[in-house]
Amino acid sequence: MIDFGCLAHYDHLLSDDIHFAKKNNFKFLQIWYDKDDISLKSETDKIESIINCNYPCIIHAVLDINEFETHIPQLLKIIIILEHKELIIHPICTSETIDQQTIYKLSRKVKYAKSLLHENKIQLFIENNSKLDPIVNNIRDIQILFTENPDVELLLDIAHIDNYVHLQEIVKIKEPKLLHIADRHLENIHEHLPIGQGNIDFKYIFDNILPDYNNRIILEITQSNEELLESKKVLELILNKEKRPTTAST
Secondary structure (H helix, E strand, O other): OOOEEEEOOOOOEHHHHHHHHHHOOOOEEEEEEEOOEEOOEOOOOHHHHHHHHOOOEEEEEEEEOOOHHHHHHHHHHHHHHHOOOEEEEEEEOOOOOOOOOHHHHHHHHHHHHHHHHHHOOOEEEEEOOOOOOOOOOOHHHHHHHHHHOOOOEEEEEHHHOOOHHHHHHHHHHOOOOEEEEOEOOOOOOOOOEOOOOOOOOHHHHHHHHOOOOOOEEEEOOOOOHHHHHHHHHHHHHHHOHHHOOOOOOO
């Protein structure tokens, strides 16, 4: 059974998002973090709000390559207080020009983060990028990063793939233990759309590239609650192959 998660919104009260998640069978929430701290609307302290919610959450930290030394210790303190056992890092590189050596620098930063986190029994996930943020996007980068950090897990963002061949090559390097899913027009460099509003063929992906995937999925869909729920319904049908409608023979 695949568990679905959804997003905690910066402009919602966390309690409202939790009520929605529980009502609609989402098992956990993803909480955004960046250089400006945890992104939550809160009537009280943000960390206190997460503790008081008593609902499974995972932090998704967007960090520039030159922000690791400042923010990993800060994140570690937060995660220990929250008693979380996982952290997602979405690495970007806007503070310097990307060249052939940049991935090795990022790999060292990931190794530093992994060392601190693993000492505290916290599993690290690294997310792949789209061409909009061209680091951990091409196959060379992904191969180097996960070869040098084999005990770091891959969060595979399907909306960030170049095409299906690119996706196949990523999966050959590292089987994902967590997915971000939204739709996209593959001819556009970056989009996160409700399922069915882009042209990603999720049936093809789960039949041919990830046929045995049985871990968690986070739906990164923010357009509306109705479109989020419809996307979840469509994916559940795709994933439950036994309950798919069959085409009548003629």
